[in-house]
Amino acid sequence: MVTINTVFWTQISSFVAFVFAVFALYRLLVDQKDATIQSLKENISYLKDQLADAKQQSPDVLAERLAKRTKMLEDELARLSDDKSATEAEINAKEAELASARGEAEALTRKVLHARELLREYQCPHCGSPLVERAYHSESVEYQGREIDVDHDWSTFECGLEIVDGLEREGCRVATSLAAQNFNLHG
Numbered sequence: 001m002v003t004i005n006t007v008f009w010t011q012i013s014s015f016v017a018f019v020f021a022v023f024a025l026y027r028l029l030v031d032q033k034d035a036t037i038q039s040l041k042e043n044i045s046y047l048k049d050q051l052a053d054a055k056q057q058s059p060d061v062l063a064e065r066l067a068k069r070t071k072m073l074e075d076e077l078a079r080l081s082d083d084k085s086a087t088e089a090e091i092n093a094k095e096a097e098l099a100s101a102r103g104e105a106e107a108l109t110r111k112v113l114h115a116r117e118l119l120r121e122y123q124c125p126h127c128g129s130p131l132v133e134r135a136y137h138s139e140s141v142e143y144q145g146r147e148i149d150v151d152h153d154w155s156t157f158e159c160g161l162e163i164v165d166g167l168e169r170e171g172c173r174v175a176t177s178l179a180a181q182n183f184n185l186h187g
């Protein structure tokens, strides 16, 4: 038999359960938000580290550091040469250090030049615009009664240059407009 009392307590307890459920949900959301913020923070600091690392590793920084070291060693060597009390062994050691720093600088220069050489293949030879797409395909053709494969390659660059099998099918717009400007200036 349902009394007013029972109805009242049922309502109270379902309300309390509702409040607890809302509170639990709220806690869950807060925790999730904290976790998301934490992982974002971690990501950002990771990216910052990576960026700092990349900056440290860039050829410019390496070259600058090497140039500084070479200069410092040269100065030290000059000072040791002037210093009458410096032993020959000390001077020789400094000279060896200097030679190794120079060797490193030369190796770095070679690497940079090599990288530039590799990059050239991915740039317009006229204006340096980057490559947009490169495609290869081969077709079978009959030649003197035999079937042979002929390879084709096709490259397009941002400036509009199109190279098909080593021949320019579309010109470089940047180079063309520069040439037109020069013609107008001097013509």
Ligand SMILES: [Zn+2]
Binding pocket: 124, 125, 126, 127, 128, 129, 157, 159, 160, 161, 172, 173, 174, 175
């Ligand atoms: Zn171009």
